[in-house]
Amino acid sequence: MKKIVFLIFILVLCLQGYSQGIFGGKVTGSFQLDMQVSREDSVIGSQNVSEKFLSNGFANILYTNGDFSAGIRFESYLNPILGFAPQYKGAGFANRFASYKKDFLEITLGNYYEQFGNGLIFRSYFEPNLGLDNAMDGIRIVARPLNGITVKGIIGKQRYYWDDIWKTDNGLVRGGDVDLALNDMFPFMANMVTRIGIGGSFVSVYEKAPVEYATINDTLYRLNIPENIGAAAFRLDVSHKAFNLFAEYAQKGQDPNTQNKYIYRKGEALFLTAGYSVKGLGISVAAKRIDNMNFKSRRTELGNMLSVNYLPAITKQHAYSLMAMYPYATQVNGEMGLQADVMYKIKKGTLLGGKYGVDVKFNYSRIHSIDRQQIDEKTPLYAKGTEGYTSDFFKIGDDLYFEELNFELGKKFSNDLKTTFMYSYQTFNPIASGHEGFPFVYANIFVLDGTYRLAKTSSVRAELQFLFTDAQGEEWATGSWCQATLEYNLGGKWFAALTDQWNYGNETGDKTHYYNVSIGCTINTTRIQLSYGKQRKGIMCIGGVCREVPASNGLFATITSSF
Amino acid sequence: MKKILILLLGITFAANIMAQDVKLPNVSVKTLDGKTINAQDFSNDGKPFVVCFWATWCKPCLMELNTMAEYYEEWQKETGVKIYAVSIDDSRTSGKVLPLVNSSEWDYEVILDVNSELKRSMGVNNPPHTFVCNGKGEIVWQHASYALGDEQHLIDVIRKITVEEK
Numbered sequence: 001m002k003k004i005v006f007l008i009f010i011l012v013l014c015l016q017g018y019s020q021g022i023f024g025g026k027v028t029g030s031f032q033l034d035m036q037v038s039r040e041d042s043v044i045g046s047q048n049v050s051e052k053f054l055s056n057g058f059a060n061i062l063y064t065n066g067d068f069s070a071g072i073r074f075e076s077y078l079n080p081i082l083g084f085a086p087q088y089k090g091a092g093f094a095n096r097f098a099s100y101k102k103d104f105l106e107i108t109l110g111n112y113y114e115q116f117g118n119g120l121i122f123r124s125y126f127e128p129n130l131g132l133d134n135a136m137d138g139i140r141i142v143a144r145p146l147n148g149i150t151v152k153g154i155i156g157k158q159r160y161y162w163d164d165i166w167k168t169d170n171g172l173v174r175g176g177d178v179d180l181a182l183n184d185m186f187p188f189m190a191n192m193v194t195r196i197g198i199g200g201s202f203v204s205v206y207e208k209a210p211v212e213y214a215t216i217n218d219t220l221y222r223l224n225i226p227e228n229i230g231a232a233a234f235r236l237d238v239s240h241k242a243f244n245l246f247a248e249y250a251q252k253g254q255d256p257n258t259q260n261k262y263i264y265r266k267g268e269a270l271f272l273t274a275g276y277s278v279k280g281l282g283i284s285v286a287a288k289r290i291d292n293m294n295f296k297s298r299r300t301e302l303g304n305m306l307s308v309n310y311l312p313a314i315t316k317q318h319a320y321s322l323m324a325m326y327p328y329a330t331q332v333n334g335e336m337g338l339q340a341d342v343m344y345k346i347k348k349g350t351l352l353g354g355k356y357g358v359d360v361k362f363n364y365s366r367i368h369s370i371d372r373q374q375i376d377e378k379t380p381l382y383a384k385g386t387e388g389y390t391s392d393f394f395k396i397g398d399d400l401y402f403e404e405l406n407f408e409l410g411k412k413f414s415n416d417l418k419t420t421f422m423y424s425y426q427t428f429n430p431i432a433s434g435h436e437g438f439p440f441v442y443a444n445i446f447v448l449d450g451t452y453r454l455a456k457t458s459s460v461r462a463e464l465q466f467l468f469t470d471a472q473g474e475e476w477a478t479g480s481w482c483q484a485t486l487e488y489n490l491g492g493k494w495f496a497a498l499t500d501q502w503n504y505g506n507e508t509g510d511k512t513h514y515y516n517v518s519i520g521c522t523i524n525t526t527r528i529q530l531s532y533g534k535q536r537k538g539i540m541c542i543g544g545v546c547r548e549v550p551a552s553n554g555l556f557a558t559i560t561s562s563f
Numbered sequence: 564m565k566k567i568l569i570l571l572l573g574i575t576f577a578a579n580i581m582a583q584d585v586k587l588p589n590v591s592v593k594t595l596d597g598k599t600i601n602a603q604d605f606s607n608d609g610k611p612f613v614v615c616f617w618a619t620w621c622k623p624c625l626m627e628l629n630t631m632a633e634y635y636e637e638w639q640k641e642t643g644v645k646i647y648a649v650s651i652d653d654s655r656t657s658g659k660v661l662p663l664v665n666s667s668e669w670d671y672e673v674i675l676d677v678n679s680e681l682k683r684s685m686g687v688n689n690p691p692h693t694f695v696c697n698g699k700g701e702i703v704w705q706h707a708s709y710a711l712g713d714e715q716h717l718i719d720v721i722r723k724i725t726v727e728e729k
Binding site: 026028029030032060062064067069101113114115118119123125126129142144148150181183184195197237239244246271273275277278279280281282283284286310312313314317318319341343344345359361415418451453455456457458459461489491492495522524525526527560562563 | 585586588589591596597598599619620621622626633653654655656658659661662663664665666667668677678679680683684685686687688689692704705706707708710711712713715716
């Protein structure tokens, strides 16, 4: 607390100094406040909120003066809105830092965010809408000593809700990364058509070993749990004219933890993307294999907090709500999958393209389990204290986790009318939402979306969505759905929207209407939105990470602003 | 309560002193062909430029960029404006940025902000968020969200700057 008051004091001093012309310096910031009043509704399962009113808020203030910058973030969860972890309850300064950049060096003290490569072994980031923040607290140094060379070093501990992390036994995270852009380093490569980048990183987490026992073949052993867990990754990035290739491979040392049931198998991850693209056509293919890659700065932690690494899901991130009803989440214990995207613009003036051209997008993804075999006949899979399993790298596991095919057409009929049609076929294994051993959900989903310009700066948008499925009788599978949305925008300032999501195909429960009315106003960077209605229980996914949101029924208001 | 008061104090001071000539922050980002560039070096030969935050999964962002693409040639002829389209896609979707940009036939300067460092330091809450910088690189206008027609406000702002700076 003392430190924070001191920081504010310095900040204020700098500001006053500015007005006297001694210091330069600018202040920018952003603010968001969500408020919720939810009532009980037994049909949709929304619970009574005893405090009646819930709110989440945060404000960032950033001070920049030439090469120096400093910032603080105040957060309040009074009390956390539905769907946020109750541990967030409270208010205070959750983040503060000071940073200095001079010549080739950048030094950050306090809280910082960073990512090495694709994040396979290290990513620290902030996603306030999902309640995710694994900010580091410590020191970060970034050096760019020569053209094309970036070296990063990090040390610190990760945020855990409001805990005073320096008083906990949570792991200490240390790491470094080197990134080389060869074409920028070597003058003779500067003008080459082929661009090559290579990089490597290393991360180690130190956490005291707990006392753990395991019974292996009828003998009780005390486990020798490593206190330092290391991970390394290498990457290669090549582009040549219209082609590009990106590959990253990571390995992690023995890391018995709760998520992997205390097995000693090493972790491994491979992430590959290749693409070809020219004007009017883009193709991209991605492949991924993950094997035992849960990496947290606390062995016993499950869920989204204290993640040291980030394992992106290689499935499409949907923007329409019924398409996102069955979202896939990366299975950190092991998965392998493929994704392909083709995007094409049918030229204007052709038979199919019409007057304005047509955008065609195709996407396919399929994710499987990895191959897992018993280490010997006597030891079952995932036996605590053993290697856990063996796996053939190239063999695809028997379990399908997720499969999806998407097709999208974007057609403009005139300068005033634009439409999108989208179709999706999804095969969803409930294991992706943590429900193992349940029947698959097969769904056909259709979306039609049209925007019509009424005047120079006002428009209406209408959206129709259908989800057809036979899956019934589970919390996540309640038959078919349809949704209609009507939205009106006026002068770039005001908007009003009406949505009804109807579970008309529910044969085992109520055919509930999830209606919602919202109005909002945007003035420059300030946006105020007020909604009333019902929200379905389900998974909300932003930025590739998913969070369960409970059913709610009532009023929701959001204010965002930045300056 | 004490903390809230301190915060309010901070905001008040900040608001009082809010300078007009805020420039882009000293943050490194990448271009589509892997070059590292600093946001401070975004420029347009003394003419105004636009910095537009977007993501491949953000519908209103795509509508904004597609709509501006229809007028971009016209706007460039008239005002010389340049558009930086900063993608905040993380490693899940950043591989789709290049194919999407090419297939959509956008002529913007496309920038990758893979771990949202620039987004955070410019106070962007959610995409789309659009900034207009004058010929000196100072932020003179910003707007969060996009609805069809907002591009008309944007070009009006750019026209005004162009006239003022002449």
